[in-house]
Amino acid sequence: MTMQISSKLPHVGTNIFTIMSQMAMQHNAINLSQGFPSFATPEPLRELVYHYMNEGFNQYPPMMGIPKLRQQLAAKTAQLYGRTVSPDNEITICTGASEGLFSAISAVVSAGDEVILFDPAFDCYQPIVELNGGRAVHIPLTSPDYRFDWQQLRDTITPKTRLIILNSPHNPTGTTLSATDLDTLAEIIRDSNILILSDEVYEHIIFDGQTHQSILCHAELAERALVISSFGKTYHATGWKIGYCIAPPALTTEFRRIHQFVTFSVMTPMQYALADFLEQSPEYYLNLSAFYQQKRDTFCYLLEESRFKFTPTQGTFFQLLDYSNITDQSDVEYARYLTREVGVASIPISVFYEQLPQEHVLRFCFAKDDATLQKAARRLCEI
Ligand SMILES: Cc1ncc(COP(=O)(O)O)c(C=O)c1O
Known part of the structure; x- marks a missing residue:
């Protein structure tokens, strides 16, 4: 057979x-x-990794990430985006943004749900939606300016829409969300149960005097959002595969339910090193x-x-x-x-x-x- x-x-x-x-x-x-x-x-960051490895920080860290790294991320979020998040129940360290995206989508998408993506969409979004029984619904960004078309979003939302996936700055078009975009989005989904997944791995690579408009800057949207970022892009360390998810407590609980079985925890010495480096060298990002x-x-x-x-x-x-x-x-x-x-x-x-x-x-x-x-x-x- x-x-x-x-x-x-x-x-x-x-x-x-x-x-x-x-x-x-x-x-x-x-x-x-x-x-x-x-x-x-950066050499000081590498030195910190060697230091922690040599000092014996090589066993499983906590499932949600070491406290100091989560505290540093909470401080950075307050400073840059004006949002107070709890390191204990709103931040989770994950295995790159990739695992963050996988765990986030798996945490909130069920069979029959529709998930709206903006094309060109990063390649892993749709397969993860489908693995969870969801259906990806696409809205194209078109040349020359590749802006998000909010009217098209309004027209695409149905009672089955569960999640909208955003990526800003956007790979590959470089499109960025403005504060007005966020207000419009908030107004569109205000009376629905739709959640936002915001992929912000390029948050520190934005040009011509713009400031990154994280979903975390927008109090109303942040209440229903999972925000994913990655240390890989920021510290020229894509091979380390360390990222994080920031989400309100109820969403973080669901995120961690999946995260703990996908990877459980993330490399210990890198977490200690990144926590110190965030504290010592904010000028880097x-x-x-x-x-x-x-x-x-x-x-x-x-x-x-x-x-x-x-x-x-x-x-x-x-x-x-x-x-x-x-x-x-x-x-x-x-x-x-x-x-x-x-x-x-x-x-x-x-x-x-x-x-x-x-x-x-x-x-x-x-x-x-x-x-x-x-x-x-x-x-x-x-x-
Ligand atoms: C838009 C976007 N999201 C997520 C990722 C994955 O990030 P990581 O390497 O931290 O898993 C990438 C990497 O290229 C990306 O461009």
Whole structure:
């Protein structure tokens, strides 16, 4: 008898980041596809990790994270976003934003629920919704400005809508939510039971003098929101996979019910190190936007003479480039071509849309040293 295995995610293949990174390696291309920085994790932070490992902080920490890290995050939340949250029952440390998203969606989505996503949507949202028996309903963000369309949200909400997933600054478009956006959203969902999941992993990478409008800044929305962030993007430490979830007590209780069985707890020495570093060096995250704005400006300046069209991104470390002046190939084909023939790997953004967008746009990660950006831009300008 042949064993029958019915897939729970039959439409899911290898994700695009793995495919493009593998292609970049195979063709020795400059890898501007996957979103990871080429900068060193700050040395004092690494020293703190060594210190705590050597001092024997290597056993299971508490399921919700060590107290000092949660206290530091509560202090930071009060200072930056003006919201008082309890370290004891509103903050949970998790295994990267990825686990936070998994546990959050699993905690609140049940069979038959609808979950509204804005496309291009980060790749894990929909599969997690589906694993929980929910149905993803998509609203596209479209060029040139990729703004959230609140009227379309109003029209998309049904009695089955359980959750709206937001991401600001938005990967890959760089779109950011404004205070007015938050007021409009609050007004739309005021008389419903709809919850918000806000993915804010790029909270410290926002440009041109904007301040990040966390859902936590908005008292009414924060009462019904799970906010997810990650230390990976902020401390050039994406491989550590440490993030956190901030949510009101009743939602945190549900979040922890799932979190404890997904991962239970998160690497001990890193938590101690991050707690100290948050306390000692707040300037690190406060200066991160300026650091990345310079990278964005360098990359955009280098591409001025190219045939790509673009608007400098408003946040994240991704720049979209429109290649419609060059070819009408699909973005998947053109991304492969660029990797193979030009030696620069990128991400085709159509894979993050339910409906193929009309645009011809690729995403490039500029979290790289200037020499790499120069080399990549030189190749792109030769097209
Ligand atoms: C929008 C968004 N959410 C979540 C994640 C996952 O973060 P982590 O590596 O902390 O799991 C990423 C990583 O690229 C991301 O871009």
